[in-house]
Amino acid sequence: MSDTDLAPADETAKRDYLPAERQDMILSLLTRQSVATVPELAQLLNTTEITVRRDLTVLAKAGLLKRVRGGAMSVSDTAERIATKAALNDISSVVSERTDSGTTVRAVDGRFELPSDQPAIGVMLPEPSFFWPGVINHMHEIATRMGLRLITRESAYEEDIHEENILQEFADDPTVCGLIVAPNAHPEIGQRTWDWIARAALPTVAVERSQPLLQASFVDSVRTNHHYGVRKAATHFLERGHTRVGAAFTETPTSNQILTGWKRVVNGTDRIDCPFIIDGIMPYDTRGVDDIVATVLSSNVTALLVHSDYLAIALAQALERHGKKVPQDISLISVDGFATPSSRPLTVLRSSDRDLAQAAIHTLLHRIQNPEAAARHVYIDPMLVDRGSVVPPPTHD
Template sequence: MTENTADQGKRDFLPAERQDMILSLLTRQSVVTVAELAELLNTTDITVRRDLTTLADAGLLKRIRGGAMSLSGTTTRKDGSPAALVGVPSPLAAPGLDDLNDMPLPAGLDDRNNQPVIGVMMPEPSFFWPNVIESIRNAANELGARIVSRESSYDKIDETEILDWLAQERSLCGMIVSPSGRPGVCERTWEWIEGAPVPVVVAERDQPVLGTCYVDSVRTNHHYGVRKAAVHFLERGHTRIGAAFSDTPTSQVIENGWKHILNDSDRIVCPFIEDGIQPYDTSGVDGIVDKIIASGVTAMLVHSDYLAIAIAQVLERRGKRVPDDVSLISIDGFATPSSRPLTVLRSNAKDLGEVCVRTLMQRIADPDSATKHIFVDPTLVDRGSVVDLNAR
């Protein structure tokens, strides 16, 4: 864990929470031991081994003596940040981004001897968020600022304590935060943001529908990303397409984008949409594969990577090949192992972080300007997991 990790306290985690945390850790380092997992998860070696067996049976990691190994060959840089996955290209930079070197600090924030601070609160480490934080750090450094970050959690913790801690920074000039989406937690967080002592930019989260907090936001344009996937399928002759979504803070946005396509066009037939299925839910994944085979779909849109990997492995055990029999597009694009290359939609962490910093600086410079909500399109990376039916 990084030195900025928020103290998660000593408590018992649910099995799903433990397994999520194990997968998250394996996206940042290639090997974990039973002992370090037991300490991290505040549990026993026996429980850790049981979790590792569950994840290994789902094809999401490789068991080794005394621990587990990532399937993706993830390594860690000397500074502790995650290196690129083996066989996975770096996110493509979107053209047209302003050069942050040309953006001076707003008046009053250019004293390098009193270095301004940007407070950052984002969820516990996973394959996506460390890259966003690294991008924010680099963009802030170009402006002569530094960041102070604390990690929140997908669990029901009080994020206002983290925000209060960040607000104590003497040279704090603004904040970039990603609030929890859990009921009972997000309401207090948004209330804090509304009364924040400095400008706040919200990353990758939609604001409450009937809330009274209006702040700038920067988000992945998942609706357009799903359209890219649909077009990719259609161009290759796929019109009968199923969909499956894990339970994540962005899954509902992605699913809504897919439903909009189905409602606005008659070119795609979608016999089923499965949601809330976790990749280590063996019976749930088996149920999805049952529907794939019974419905005769030729392609699947899946979120997240791990669920796509689990579905692909069960399909192959049932005698169905990817992509020859069933084509797949995964939405995440960071954890897909090179041993199972899947065409992916990937949020652009680099551009997202840069735009967050740029938006914050513009807000500081012009506090009375209209609220801005900026979308960054994801990149579709074609790794050949969608077969061309037109060529058959």
């Protein structure tokens, strides 16, 4: 196994997952591969095939995946996935080349590899789902052309992970000169990671994470500027005539920034009337989704800002069951942009995996070269991708 392979923190650790955890893991897997079999999922989730089939039924009814014989298929935009994969593979189309620093590299399993004694960057990111695979691929490309190796280790969203052990492995490697990490978002679990970072001598850049409020020391960070991103959404709604806009958010490591940013928009202008903001609803929570739909119908909003994609998909389908279509009756913008199905194209706010990767590496190199400099916090605006799910509100005679 090469240094760049993603390695689970503890492959032997098994436990019984809650239904919500299992369903999250299924959806996560289907963001990085188009099909999953029932036996494969049963092994991954440490459960029975009967339980897996029940979970697939729940997710299929919510419209978050497609059931196929023996397993499930992703509903994500296949054409876009193929195009993205092809673009990322373009950098590995030759057998060997020389980096900007003159170091010879060779292609191994479709990736450029550097000699094992070359300086390395240790990267710890969550399980490779959503936009993380793209971030890792772009980091690998950028680092290799600078004559740096990239050693990646996979963390997890679960609460039983010990990320400090992963980071200590990096610290014990004399070739590792700095770290790029996304600590666990659970306060108690993530605190151990932040405490380790504070004690360590290694330069570190945090990606898409906020430090604990009263952390003793500050590290450089790179993250999506969700506060400005939701302004793009608000402007997009206003330009198309929407002034009464509701909001609904799933709980994720970035949802608090999205929620805070939206509240700033609503409180900072009288041009948008937001009668409700509902947070903490998971996309497979059928009752919670139905409650949001009931609120939408009773409040007479004409548009919705939703995070994440899966919640947006579930809401669009639930609205249709109540006779309301997106975008003819309700316009919708989703904050994620990585799992929108081709059958239901949604306008999205989408983080740039390339820009995040580039900013993280350049910020880390600046820290290595300037160890006494003040901490840097780099924010990158997300892109608004217009897929036609925001149209002028319907007129009523």
